[in-house]
């Protein structure tokens with residue numbers, strides 16, 4: 001399953017400070033879409049609005065071309081179709097396997113299927129050997145891999161990834177990037193990826209957007225975005241010349 005995502009005129013403030021100044025964006029079903037931009041630009045804030053964790057002051061977010069329903073059961077059903085790996089993932093107390101199986105349990109998956117899907121998800125991120133390890137003893141990179149497995153195992157139609165490889169060494173970056181590609185290929189799910197790593201955006205995304213000071217400056221196909229950007233601010237940013 002898959003999902004389109006659209007934001008229009010999205011505004012989010014914290015106190016007197018407006019962080020998102022009117023975001024307009026459309027992500028097509030099944031895309032891997034990257035959002036890049038300097039630290040503090042509002043990337044995490046945008047993902048948190050999409051993931052129902054923050055309520056924007058103005059504008060709309062459309063999931064499959066519809067606003068989130070107000071009816072509680074329908075809203076929960078929609079929320080369950082959206083998964084997120086946070087920038088600093090918070091794991092539940094308990095083992096790595098417990099973390100990964102939790103979302104399946106609340107969806108009434110049990111028995112052999114529960115065991116198999118949990119094991120497969122951990123295997124997919126190179127964490128099978130640490131299935132029984134307590135979350136509190138995992139390294140930052142191990143925790144990040146468990147967080148990815150925990151999000152992907154329930155097969156969200158829209159997967160939001162916020163700097164999902166930031167603590168990883170190159171070989172584990174490869175494992176997780178392959179897991180994203182495989183997830184997107186096998187489920188057709190839409191993936192929105194926030195990254196500081198321009199190489200990662202090039203490797204994974206079909207289209208890329210630059211978020212700057214709370215606004216989307218440019219959206220384009222990946223080659224065009226990096227090789228021949230239209231906006232001078234994009235050119236400066238991708239060349240690493242942006243002063244921030």
Ligand SMILES: Nc1ncnc2c1ncn2[C@@H]1O[C@H](COP(=O)(O)OP(=O)(O)OP(=O)(O)O)[C@@H](O)[C@H]1O
Nearest residue numbers: 014019037038039040041042043044045046087196
């Ligand atoms: N809950 C909050 N309360 C007050 N200010 C906040 C809150 N969350 C974010 N901000 C501010 O909003 C701005 C954007 O933050 P956000 O985390 O979205 O940036 P970002 O683009 O994800 O940056 P980074 O690349 O460093 O992760 C920052 O200046 C931050 O201090």
Ligand SMILES: [Mg+2]
Nearest residue numbers: 043044045087
């Ligand atoms: Mg962030």
